Amino acid sequence: MSPQRYRAGPLVWAGVLLTTCLLLAVFQKVLWLVLPFLFALVAYYLVLPLKQRLVLRGLSHDSAAVIVSIGIFTLLGLAMLLSAPWLSAQLSALQSGGGRYLEGGLRFLADTLAGLEARFAFAARAQIGQAVMAGIGDFIENFAARHLADAALAAAAWFPSLLLIPFLAFFMLRDGWRFKRFLSRAVPNAFFERTLHLLDRVDRTARSYFQGLIKLTVLDAVCLALGLWLIGVSSPLLLGVATAILAWIPYVGSIAGCLLVVLVAATDHPGSPSVAYAAIALFIGVRLLDDFIFMPATVGKSLEVHPLLTVLMIFAGGAVAGVPGLVLVLPLLGIVAVIGETLGAVLSDPRLRARHRFAKALLQRQVTRDLQG
Numbered sequence: 001m002s003p004q005r006y007r008a009g010p011l012v013w014a015g016v017l018l019t020t021c022l023l024l025a026v027f028q029k030v031l032w033l034v035l036p037f038l039f040a041l042v043a044y045y046l047v048l049p050l051k052q053r054l055v056l057r058g059l060s061h062d063s064a065a066v067i068v069s070i071g072i073f074t075l076l077g078l079a080m081l082l083s084a085p086w087l088s089a090q091l092s093a094l095q096s097g098g099g100r101y102l103e104g105g106l107r108f109l110a111d112t113l114a115g116l117e118a119r120f121a122f123a124a125r126a127q128i129g130q131a132v133m134a135g136i137g138d139f140i141e142n143f144a145a146r147h148l149a150d151a152a153l154a155a156a157a158w159f160p161s162l163l164l165i166p167f168l169a170f171f172m173l174r175d176g177w178r179f180k181r182f183l184s185r186a187v188p189n190a191f192f193e194r195t196l197h198l199l200d201r202v203d204r205t206a207r208s209y210f211q212g213l214i215k216l217t218v219l220d221a222v223c224l225a226l227g228l229w230l231i232g233v234s235s236p237l238l239l240g241v242a243t244a245i246l247a248w249i250p251y252v253g254s255i256a257g258c259l260l261v262v263l264v265a266a267t268d269h270p271g272s273p274s275v276a277y278a279a280i281a282l283f284i285g286v287r288l289l290d291d292f293i294f295m296p297a298t299v300g301k302s303l304e305v306h307p308l309l310t311v312l313m314i315f316a317g318g319a320v321a322g323v324p325g326l327v328l329v330l331p332l333l334g335i336v337a338v339i340g341e342t343l344g345a346v347l348s349d350p351r352l353r354a355r356h357r358f359a360k361a362l363l364q365r366q367v368t369r370d371l372q373g
Contacts, residue, residue, distance in 0.1 A: 009344070016340040020313065020333050021320050027328060028321040032161040038328070040168035044176070045210045047072055051173055065174035073166075104267025105259075106136065108276050189359055191346060198342040205334045213248070219294050220244035220286060224261075227282040231275055233265045243283075247290075250314050250326045258283045305337060 027034045047068050054064035113129030180199050187195040225240030233239065243257030261279045269275040305313075310330065317329025346352055 012340050012344040013337075016333070016337050017313070017316075019340070020329065020336050021316060023332055023336070024317055024321040024325045024328060027332075028324055031324055032158065033164075034328070035324070036161050036164040037168055038331075040165045040172060041206065042210045042214070043165065043169040044172040045207045046214060047169075047173065048207070061177055062174055065170065069170050069173065101263045101267045104270060105263035106133070107270060108262070108266035108273060109133070109136075111273060191352060194342060194346050194352065198339065201338045201342065202335055205338050206331065209331050209334055216290070216294055217244045217248070220247060220290065223286050223289065224282070227286070228261065228265075228279065231265070231278045231282065232269065233261070233275070233279060234268050235264070239264060248327060249323060250330075251318075252323060252326060254283075254287060305333060 050071075051061075051064045051068045054067060055061060059067070110129060110133055113132060117124040117127075117129055180203075183199065184192065184195050221237075221240040221244035223240075224243055225236045228236035228239055239261055243261060246253035246257040246260075249256075258280065261283060262276050265279040266273070266276040310333070313329050313333050314326060317325035319325070321328070
């Protein structure tokens, strides 16, 4: 009869949750390195299958990494060169119409609030529309003075660290297998098999998560772009991609993406608020598809964590590390859970502990054999 698979108990899960929160607090202090490393990890897992195919055909790890890197950079360069005119036109249209989109969104909001006041007496008595519009107007007028200089300084400080992404991805591709070998050599022989199993599970968890995240982003972008095109919103592909990427940040990113889509829809059709409402309904529909179909089929397969615990940890990540915590908490939780479960299995296995004690005793007898009279 095969032994039953170890199941982590409450003590192990308490350690996993505490370790995840502590790591989030530490990562927030070195965010300039963590985020480039995260994006480099995404790039690494995207191109890793290409390198593995070349290695299986007889190339060395170094040669395969160089060939894949040169090929990817060449394809990206050609793609940027060919799409530069289209992207320039789209971005110029969005930039030149930034103020117009803001005005369209404010007009849509004012009309919506006026409709609420006309339907509900308590809203009219509270003058909700006037209060909300006054607050938004004050924020817009003072935004540049309060936040623009800080945003410019933050962008200038972050730009050098973003240049680390291609270098980190290349060295992960070339030397990742060496790093795994280095870690496995530091483990006692009695725990060697468990260590290999741990490294493999961590690697599979991270790879499945990030590859699933890319698949989820593509599905979201296609659905949003198609829906926006059907309801008549301009630049549907660009908006679909932008909102799908913003959705990487749980809750906050989804709200920002929905707001962006509504601004464009309200501006494109100022006399037809139904288009903006249709855009909101489309966004809600895609989010529901994410929660019940897309995410369980992509990202959900990589994290063997209960959905309730996942939601609670998202809130905990935001409380501990803010917006970066929202981005990092799920992959970090999945990896720490794998490590915690494996360590729990090792520590609770009496045979492994006995093997380790026996190996230490043999080594002790071997090194002291010539000292015994």
